[in-house]
Amino acid sequence: MRSGRRPSDGSHFGNQNLGTRLKTEAISWKLNSGVIELALHRDPCNEIGSLTLSELEQFAAELPDLERDAHALIIFSEIKAGFCAGADLRELYRRSQEMEKAQAASGVRDFLERIHAVFNRIDASPLTTIAAVHGVTFGGGFELALCCDLIIADKLARFCFPELRLGLIPGFGGIPRLKRDLGNAVVRDLLLTGRSINATKAGQVGLVSQVAGEGEALRAARFTAAQTGKFDRHTAATAKQFIKPIPRDELRREIEIFCELFARPAVRAGLRKFVESTDKQPYLP
Amino acid sequence: MPTQEQTLDEMLTLAAAHFKVSRDKLNPDEDFFKALGIDSLQTLDLLTKLENHFHVELPDYELQGVTDFRTLSQKIQSRL
Numbered sequence: 441m442r443s444g445r446r447p448s449d450g451s452h453f454g455n456q457n458l459g460t461r462l463k464t465e466a467i468s469w470k471l472n473s474g475v476i477e478l479a480l481h482r483d484p485c486n487e488i489g490s491l492t493l494s495e496l497e498q499f500a501a502e503l504p505d506l507e508r509d510a511h512a513l514i515i516f517s518e519i520k521a522g523f524c525a526g527a528d529l530r531e532l533y534r535r536s537q538e539m540e541k542a543q544a545a546s547g548v549r550d551f552l553e554r555i556h557a558v559f560n561r562i563d564a565s566p567l568t569t570i571a572a573v574h575g576v577t578f579g580g581g582f583e584l585a586l587c588c589d590l591i592i593a594d595k596l597a598r599f600c601f602p603e604l605r606l607g608l609i610p611g612f613g614g615i616p617r618l619k620r621d622l623g624n625a626v627v628r629d630l631l632l633t634g635r636s637i638n639a640t641k642a643g644q645v646g647l648v649s650q651v652a653g654e655g656e657a658l659r660a661a662r663f664t665a666a667q668t669g670k671f672d673r674h675t676a677a678t679a680k681q682f683i684k685p686i687p688r689d690e691l692r693r694e695i696e697i698f699c700e701l702f703a704r705p706a707v708r709a710g711l712r713k714f715v716e717s718t719d720k721q722p723y724l725p
Numbered sequence: 726m727p728t729q730e731q732t733l734d735e736m737l738t739l740a741a742a743h744f745k746v747s748r749d750k751l752n753p754d755e756d757f758f759k760a761l762g763i764d765s766l767q768t769l770d771l772l773t774k775l776e777n778h779f780h781v782e783l784p785d786y787e788l789q790g791v792t793d794f795r796t797l798s799q800k801i802q803s804r805l
Contacts, residue, residue: 485766521766575766575769576766576769595773596770598769633784635785636769637782638776638782640777641782719765
């Protein structure tokens with residue numbers, strides 16, 4: 441619930457402690473001392489399905505108000521297993537089974553449009569945005585982290601685009617955003633092998649800004665957020681907009697490619713295989 | 726360069742410490758899921774620990790079907 445309190449001098453930055461907080465089923469957020477902290481906490485590993493999406497949309501709707509009193513946004517997970525394992529494939533499979541093919545395709549497109557709207561909004565935030573990640577940061581979870589200006593990873597974090605295993609490509613903006621940050625060879629490696637890379641490697645290729653000790657990513661992110669609060673907000677936002685363009689045309693193209701691929705029988709087979717798997721190591725490519 | 730046995734020994738010590746099980750109870754030819762009481766996500770933690778410790782990069786697709794410590798150590802050894 442919003443506290444409604446504001447410092448008596450009307451300031452928006454500095455030592456304010458509004459303590460604004462909202463908790464929903466999959467996510468919660470609070471604004472404290474100029475830093476918005478968005479926590480993901482949906483078992484088993486923050487899989488992004490319709491529930492999380494609708495709550496992220498709620499957060500995105502609140503963002504303009506929150507941004508007025510903030511200089512940074514940190515996104516992190518409270519789930520031990522990791523930051524986010526990606527899209528909720530079980531929900532996707534179940535819904536595709538329940539619907540006629542055309543209806544399922546339309547549903548997928550609608551989902552993608554909505555996810556892109558939220559992720560684009562986070563990407564375009566005038567705040568300095570930081571993903572503090574640990575453990576599994578796969579698929580849609582990786583894509584959420586890529587919306588942020590900085591990724592700070594705990595040394596056990598792993599990054600992966602497993603989508604090709606399902607006959608798909610990343611659909612939440614991953615390829616355009618990864619291309620924005622990394623060399624094409626690294627993007628091809630991740631995409632075409634579906635392998636995961638650790639935080640050390642991610643740091644070496646420039647994906648991750650800092651590698652923190654086990655369990656220390658959020659702490660490091662908070663220090664970094666405090667540091668960015670020292671600078672003029674308008675200047676920082678202007679610099680960010682200059683150096684971090686949002687690849688809107690490619691993002692739209694990604695949705696089209698994803699929807700074309702989703703129509704193929706191989707995708708339903710891939711989803712079914714994932715959902716029904718008794719493999720001891722389902723997270724391996 | 727360490728020998729295969731040295732790599733195996735280091736790996737068992739590392740796994741025991743990280744997952745808080747007794748080193749003496751780990752058998753090289755044993756299923757590490759059972760021995761360590763871990764799931765597939767924790768296997769990735771183990772992989773990361775091993776990569777960082779041995780300063781190697783081991784593509785996780787090479788771990789398909791690998792369930793015992795000895796085979797895992799051979800994979801690590803091949804990257805040293």
